[in-house]
Amino acid sequence: MDQARERAEELRSRIREHQYRYYVLDDPVISDLEFDRMFSELSQLEREFPDILVPDSPTQRVGGGISPGFASVAHSSPVLSLSNAFSQEEVRVFHRRVLEFARGEGPSYVIEPKIDGLSVILRYTEGLLSMGLTRGDGTTGEDVTANMKTVRSIPLSLRKPHGSVPSFLEVRGEVYLPKDDFAELNHQRDEAGLPVFANPRNAAAGSIRQLDPRVAAQRPLKALFYEIRDIRGEIPYPPTEEDSLILLKELGFPIPKHTFCDRIEALLSQIAVWEELRYQLPYDTDGVVIKVNRFGLGRSMGATAHSPRWQLAFKFPAEQVETRVRDIVVQVGRTGVLTPTAILDPVRVSGSTVSRATLHNEDIIKEKDIRIGDAVVLQKAGDVIPEIVTVLADKRTGSETEFRMPSLCPSCSSVVIRLPGEVAYRCVAASCPAQLRERLIHFASRQAMDIRGLGPAMVDLLIGQNLVSDAGDLYFLEAEDIQLLPRQGQKSAENLLKAIEASKVRPLSRLIFALGIRHVGQRAAWVLAEHFGTFQAFLGASPEELAEVEDVGPETVRSIVSSREQESMGRLLTKLKQAGLRALAENEERPATRQGPLAGKTFVVTGTFPGMTRGEVESAVVELGGKVSSAVSRKTYALVLGENPGSKLEKAISLGVRIMSPDEFIELSSSKEEEDEY
Numbered sequence: 001m002d003q004a005r006e007r008a009e010e011l012r013s014r015i016r017e018h019q020y021r022y023y024v025l026d027d028p029v030i031s032d033l034e035f036d037r038m039f040s041e042l043s044q045l046e047r048e049f050p051d052i053l054v055p056d057s058p059t060q061r062v063g064g065g066i067s068p069g070f071a072s073v074a075h076s077s078p079v080l081s082l083s084n085a086f087s088q089e090e091v092r093v094f095h096r097r098v099l100e101f102a103r104g105e106g107p108s109y110v111i112e113p114k115i116d117g118l119s120v121i122l123r124y125t126e127g128l129l130s131m132g133l134t135r136g137d138g139t140t141g142e143d144v145t146a147n148m149k150t151v152r153s154i155p156l157s158l159r160k161p162h163g164s165v166p167s168f169l170e171v172r173g174e175v176y177l178p179k180d181d182f183a184e185l186n187h188q189r190d191e192a193g194l195p196v197f198a199n200p201r202n203a204a205a206g207s208i209r210q211l212d213p214r215v216a217a218q219r220p221l222k223a224l225f226y227e228i229r230d231i232r233g234e235i236p237y238p239p240t241e242e243d244s245l246i247l248l249k250e251l252g253f254p255i256p257k258h259t260f261c262d263r264i265e266a267l268l269s270q271i272a273v274w275e276e277l278r279y280q281l282p283y284d285t286d287g288v289v290i291k292v293n294r295f296g297l298g299r300s301m302g303a304t305a306h307s308p309r310w311q312l313a314f315k316f317p318a319e320q321v322e323t324r325v326r327d328i329v330v331q332v333g334r335t336g337v338l339t340p341t342a343i344l345d346p347v348r349v350s351g352s353t354v355s356r357a358t359l360h361n362e363d364i365i366k367e368k369d370i371r372i373g374d375a376v377v378l379q380k381a382g383d384v385i386p387e388i389v390t391v392l393a394d395k396r397t398g399s400e401t402e403f404r405m406p407s408l409c410p411s412c413s414s415v416v417i418r419l420p421g422e423v424a425y426r427c428v429a430a431s432c433p434a435q436l437r438e439r440l441i442h443f444a445s446r447q448a449m450d451i452r453g454l455g456p457a458m459v460d461l462l463i464g465q466n467l468v469s470d471a472g473d474l475y476f477l478e479a480e481d482i483q484l485l486p487r488q489g490q491k492s493a494e495n496l497l498k499a500i501e502a503s504k505v506r507p508l509s510r511l512i513f514a515l516g517i518r519h520v521g522q523r524a525a526w527v528l529a530e531h532f533g534t535f536q537a538f539l540g541a542s543p544e545e546l547a548e549v550e551d552v553g554p555e556t557v558r559s560i561v562s563s564r565e566q567e568s569m570g571r572l573l574t575k576l577k578q579a580g581l582r583a584l585a586e587n588e589e590r591p592a593t594r595q596g597p598l599a600g601k602t603f604v605v606t607g608t609f610p611g612m613t614r615g616e617v618e619s620a621v622v623e624l625g626g627k628v629s630s631a632v633s634r635k636t637y638a639l640v641l642g643e644n645p646g647s648k649l650e651k652a653i654s655l656g657v658r659i660m661s662p663d664e665f666i667e668l669s670s671s672k673e674e675e676d677e678y
């Protein structure tokens, strides 16, 4: 037994050493096979003699069973984020500010890639990993210790660089999925018929937030650490960013590649170098982080509620790639609008593979002169929505064909019309199956009636069997109807009916939103619900009464009035009434919403967003528990910045209000998004 204990300890220390060489130093000295042999010898010993097992044994990465959920844990100090710069000028402004504080002494900077992963905090007590937390809302995070332990580049115990380990250590870093592994993971998921992840960040976040650590263990996650948040014991807090990185490495943490510089011109040219370098990095980056090296100087500059003033994230402009337009297809939306969409040769851009891009409307196609067969430049607007930037006209061969908007609806062959003053063509046939499909998907969506299990696939089945002609019919479905559908059994029928039944009681704003009236997005629906209080009052309101509602414009009023007059809407409302739908007063729902990730935060949204209306961004804020305001003030939590912003941007800068790009906003909101993934 003692012999076994001794041998196990020896193996552990060798395995740790080799893991350190592999993950931190990137300099392995033995083959994978030799490593595996050692590892399996250790596992076997520990199985044979369970008494010799220690919690930080390299074999202990995959913990026990499924945890019931993640406990919330308060952070010891706020976990801040970074303020963003998008131009050289902003970097110069930052530098000037640093100079003011440096008082004659030349500042120096450390530049690191901004790793596009999941921000995590680790705590080590007496050298042992005792807690792994997500950033959460910056004040409280989730305890994801079990999953964090499965990440092989995270040390379970600290090395002793100076003979001792800190009695307590808290570090911050980023868990990520390497680009290659991401591609492989998606390939496997695709083959297994599972949904693929949109990008490595989502895959990493989804994996760390998996309730079953065994699933997390199968994902080849890695981590990099860049900040010591707290260190106690004999080793003092390092005086500079550089020393901090060195110490992290000595303690056993993998650290990001980094460069140094001290003059503004050097800083700017290094940023340019990083911009090229990023494609060679094994992980996705959307920028670099510039940090004042000397903590003393940094601390004197202080922090806002959101970000330190001595660190800056420089966001790279969107990555642009070349691809080809294979075809332009036309999709019919919920309100009958025909949207042309480019089908592309699949390409990887800004972290995911893209095979289609919306072209919005005919005018845009004409303006950009996009033809079928064209080579085009593609980028993701706000790093999220794919868009065609330009056509590479000199690559034309003559075989390209111009796109023509169909004169008949591609779904129901009714004549399409273009309303005066509108760019969009629409199909106005009440019975158009494509519109019905979109209306039902919208009605059942999480933001509307939230009917679980009623996604696009189920909607297609129901329409295919002529079981529904509008959303009202959902409430009259029978178990037998559903069981007869392909791939549906008794259990799935029961579940779906239960979900439909549950949706009979929903807050009024959701019901109004679910109706799918043009111009009535989530925000308008919420405002209308607050104003009228009951479904009856909303339906009965005169145009004048509607116009009185704050933030409801004349277009919206016209749209509400005309949709109420439609026969199809009348039929739908009658069915909903017969089914016994009960709309709750708004205050019955608000507490739940207020708990969203944006609870208690006020946002101002400015500028235009490619592929999204400002209203949609605002609706997302409200849905996630936040508030929307039209003017920037000191109370504003953040300004979400679209393209061509107006004076609000200046106001925000002058008040020191945090400025968020659309993707940051999505990142902030995504703690909710991730909840029911995978």
Ligand code: IVH
Residues within 6 Å of the ligand: 079, 080, 081, 082, 083, 112, 113, 114, 115, 116, 117, 118, 119, 120, 173, 174, 226, 227, 256, 289, 307, 308, 311, 313
């Ligand atoms: S420093 C006070 N360095 O980017 C903020 N952040 O908003 C300390 N990130 O979620 C962050 N790579 O998790 C820093 N090399 C790096 C980073 C990095 C990625 C993340 C961070 C945060 C976001 C910035």
